[in-house]
Amino acid sequence: xxxxxxxxxxxxxxxxxxxxxxxxxxxxxxxxxxxxxxxxxxxxxxxxxxxxxxxxxxxxxxxxxxxxxxxxxxxxxxxxxxxxxxxxxxxxxxxxxxxxxxxxxxxxxx
Amino acid sequence: xxxxxxxxxxxxxxxxxxxxxxxxxxxxxxxxxxxxxxxxxxxxxxxxxxxxxxxxxxxxxxxxxxxxxxxxxxxxxxxxxxxxxxxxxxxxxxxxxxxxxxxxxxxxxxxx
Numbered sequence: 001x002x003x004x005x006x007x008x009x010x011x012x013x014x015x016x017x018x019x020x021x022x023x024x025x026x027x028x029x030x031x032x033x034x035x036x037x038x039x040x041x042x043x044x045x046x047x048x049x050x051x052x053x054x055x056x057x058x059x060x061x062x063x064x065x066x067x068x069x070x071x072x073x074x075x076x077x078x079x080x081x082x083x084x085x086x087x088x089x090x091x092x093x094x095x096x097x098x099x100x101x102x103x104x105x106x107x108x109x110x
Numbered sequence: 111x112x113x114x115x116x117x118x119x120x121x122x123x124x125x126x127x128x129x130x131x132x133x134x135x136x137x138x139x140x141x142x143x144x145x146x147x148x149x150x151x152x153x154x155x156x157x158x159x160x161x162x163x164x165x166x167x168x169x170x171x172x173x174x175x176x177x178x179x180x181x182x183x184x185x186x187x188x189x190x191x192x193x194x195x196x197x198x199x200x201x202x203x204x205x206x207x208x209x210x211x212x213x214x215x216x217x218x219x220x221x222x
Contacts, residue, residue, distance in 0.1 A: 001169070030207070030208065031207065031208050033210060033211060035211075035213075041198070041215070041216055042213070042215060043200065043202075043213040044213075045210045045211055045212060045213075048208070048209070048210045050208070086152065086153065088153075088211070090207070096141045096143075096158055096160045096204070096206070096207055097155065097158060097166070097168065098143070098155065098158075098211060099155060099169065100145070100152045100153040100154070100155075101152060102150070102151065102152035103152050
């Protein structure tokens with residue numbers, strides 16, 4: 001099956017700092033999504049981004065499908081950004097089978 | 111608009127007992143999923159249903175069965191619970207291939 005690797009596994013930031021999270025995948029994909037799991041365990045969809053660049057407020061994401069990686073940028077981090085960030089991918093023609101990476105745990109200190 | 115609703119939120123079972131986790135979505139989504147989350151393991155796909163009437167195995171299907179009862183509901187059954195099935199279970203739905211995935215709030219299951 002497809003392999004999804006996220007880095008770094010954990011990250012500690014001071015409030016106001018910027019960060020970049022990376023997701024590498026081992027095969028061609030037609031679906032890539034980023035999620036945030038907050039400290040209460042809720043999973044929130046951040047981006048659907050199989051290719052290209054999208055921005056939503058302080059967050060942006062870029063996927064370079066030909067090189068099999070995606071990046072999530074968090075600018076001017078806030079304590080509410082703390083939690084675990086997951087990327088999930090679906091290999092071409094897999095009928096919706098979305099596979100998750102192991103996540104990056106982010107802690108933003110005040 | 112409730113989104114994806116899972117019941118129960120918490121459950122404790124003894125080894126060998128059976129139970130069904132319920133999931134319903136009110137977004138008219140075609141696809142529904144069951145994942146389990148264990149510490150350090152991320153989310154692993156148990157089963158998914160790309161559309162009403164179809165179900166497919168994910169990464170870790172052993173020990174589980176599913177039923178896509180109708181377009182709204184997708185249940186997960188543990189026939190004979192084992193301690194290795196202690197986990198947090200998440201149901202999710204999406205509008206289909208390429209559509210964003212929406213999660214329920216999870217069910218925390220402990221098997222003793």
